[in-house]
Amino acid sequence: QSALTQPPSVSGSPGQSVTIACTGTSTDVGSYDRVSWYQQPPGTVPKLIISEVNHRPSGVPDRFSGSKSGYTASLTISGLQAEDEADYYCSSYTTSSSWVFGGGTKLTVL
Amino acid sequence: EVQLLESAGGLVQPGGSLRLSCAASGFSFHLYAMSWVRQAPGKGLEWVSGIGATGGPKSYADSVKGRFTISRDNSDNTMFLQMSSLRAEDTAVYYCVRSAGLLLVFPLDYWGQGAPVTVSS
Numbered sequence: 001q002s003a004l005t006q007p008p009s010v011s012g013s014p015g016q017s018v019t020i021a022c023t024g025t026s027t028d029v030g031s032y033d034r035v036s037w038y039q040q041p042p043g044t045v046p047k048l049i050i051s052e053v054n055h056r057p058s059g060v061p062d063r064f065s066g067s068k069s070g071y072t073a074s075l076t077i078s079g080l081q082a083e084d085e086a087d088y089y090c091s092s093y094t095t096s097s098s099w100v101f102g103g104g105t106k107l108t109v110l
Numbered sequence: 111e112v113q114l115l116e117s118a119g120g121l122v123q124p125g126g127s128l129r130l131s132c133a134a135s136g137f138s139f140h141l142y143a144m145s146w147v148r149q150a151p152g153k154g155l156e157w158v159s160g161i162g163a164t165g166g167p168k169s170y171a172d173s174v175k176g177r178f179t180i181s182r183d184n185s186d187n188t189m190f191l192q193m194s195s196l197r198a199e200d201t202a203v204y205y206c207v208r209s210a211g212l213l214l215v216f217p218l219d220y221w222g223q224g225a226p227v228t229v230s231s
Binding site: 001003032034036038045046047048051052057087089091093096097098099100101102103104 | 145147154155156157160167169170171172205210214215217218219221222223224
């Protein structure tokens with residue numbers, strides 16, 4: 001199972017919006033609405049911020065939103081804040097009954 | 111409060127074996143699927159293996175299939191990962207992770223603090 005494809009880095013200024021794309025195949029993103037996103041600030045444990053394409057767990061700000069079209073899922077962060085600076089990972093359930101992650105995207109808040 | 115506490119990890123020689131455990135508390139362990147996810151130093155996340163709430167089905171990443179074995183003891187609220195024929199590329203922090211339901215298809219919602227494993231001579 002090959003990793004999902006994410007851009008290595010994105011950046012934005014406070015208050016702006018950024019979108020991180022996550023591209024898979026017919027055996028993962030294209031087969032299920034089982035796409036999750038995780039936030040991992042430096043030196044911390046990953047935290048679930050979006051599940052099942054666009055559901056936010058309790059406590060996650062509504063500045064975070066998700067979507068999916070075909071084989072590509074996206075995470076949008078609006079109203080960027082300094083505390084959003086972190087690594088972001090997408091993941092998808094697969095037709096092999098496993099999970100696959102993207103390579104991760106480093107978000108820099110300028 | 112959901113808590114997942116991995117065993118200490120450690121230093122192992124190439125070709126050696128190591129068993130990780132994960133003690134769960136704060137939720138009904140027998141109702142949730144569980145997984146192991148690893149992160150090599152400075153690298154991204156890699157799902158390693160998962161197990162359904164009742165002990166099956168079990169699933170493995172191709173990179174560890176035939177070398178790692180996942181299991182759980184619902185009477186003791188504990189999950190295990192038996193790692194054999196270890197290689198340098200298995201060096202990583204291993205996270206114990208809960209799924210949000212009975213089956214592995216549910217999202218990975220709670221993560222332990224991680225157990226560092228180093229494979230080196």
